[in-house]
């Protein structure tokens with residue numbers, strides 16, 4: 001008679017996981033090996049049909065909340081009122097890669113099926129989750145924010161992907177605007193949230209380390225800056241008599257980069273859009289509008305960086321004889337990962353003989369929404385050349401399998 005493995009020796013079924021991963025990669029697949037599954041598009045909804053069928057085949061109970069997030073529950077808990085959530089998202093950026101999000105959802109289903117087959121009884125139930133619109137083609141972190149009761153009506157009125165696109169998506173999915181605000185979940189029902197994801201950066205690969213234990217998810221602040229000078233004839237206005245708004249914007253962009261490189265080495269800054277007006281070859285720009293975003297994993301540092309960047313905008317404007325208007329657009333606070341979850345991951349990695357690196361996540365994730373509700377943790381595996389949000393996104397298969405085994409063992413290790 002085969003002996004029953006100790007929970008510590010339990011491993012996932014890698015062949016079954018590969019089949020699931022490939023089935024998902026085929027839904028909305030593009031010719032260059034990526035996937036195109038923007039939130040609530042036909043392809044995305046098709047991937048959710050797959051989720052439901054796959055979960056039901058594994059003997060899990062599927063439910064869908066008012067934001068369309070899909071849950072598959074394994075009733076393995078001594079306390080069936082609470083569950084540990086494992087998951088990620090099946091939506092992709094437009095023309096994205098096959099690993100971002102899908103890896104974590106397929107992994108969660110595989111972990112639940114492995115636990116069910118082994119007949120383990122755990123302190124709480126396990127739930128695999130596929131959150132709606134993590135990527136922000138509609139709103140961003142939509143499903144997790146709705147679950148956490150963080151969703152602001154203004155975000156739905158004026159979503160980053162456009163209002164009509166959101167309404168069309170909701171209709172396609174059989175969802176409603178009112179339903180989004182009824183997806184809030186009782187925090188008492190959540191024992192924790194744990195997500196496996198690709199790193200989307202080059203740090204693990206460069207160091208040759210197979211696993212990242214996320215310390216915090218970065219906070220993100222965005223502003224619109226408007227430099228104003230005086231539009232004038234580009235041929236007849238002497239160089240030293242111009243109030244060139246474009247020059248102020250350019251000066252700010254260069255100085256902001258230098259500030260972050262020199263004084264905020266753990267942070268990043270980006271000017272992702274720049275509009276000069278009137279916008280002609282032969283007119284000195286009278287107005288320059290730029291989209292500023294900066295990130296830090298530490299709240300105090302984020303405050304200091306914000307102060308420094310806004311002071312810099314004033315300084316650059318004055319130096320170029322311009323005025324500057326600062327419009328605050330939004331702030332997501334940094335979300336530290338829970339020590340108990342980090343420990344559970346660390347212990348499991350040691351058991352599996354996997355070296356780990358502690359690192360912050362420079363990208364946003366659903367864990368940001370969950371971190372205030374319940375102990376939240378994230379596991380990263382290496383991304384080849386750090387490429388992500390691209391069809392060329394790739395992670396080695398053995399790293400993926402290591403990651404799923406680590407997700408399994410961390411879930412078993414976590415003491416809710």
Ligand SMILES: [Zn+2]
Pocket residue numbers: 089100101134197
């Ligand atoms: Zn993702």
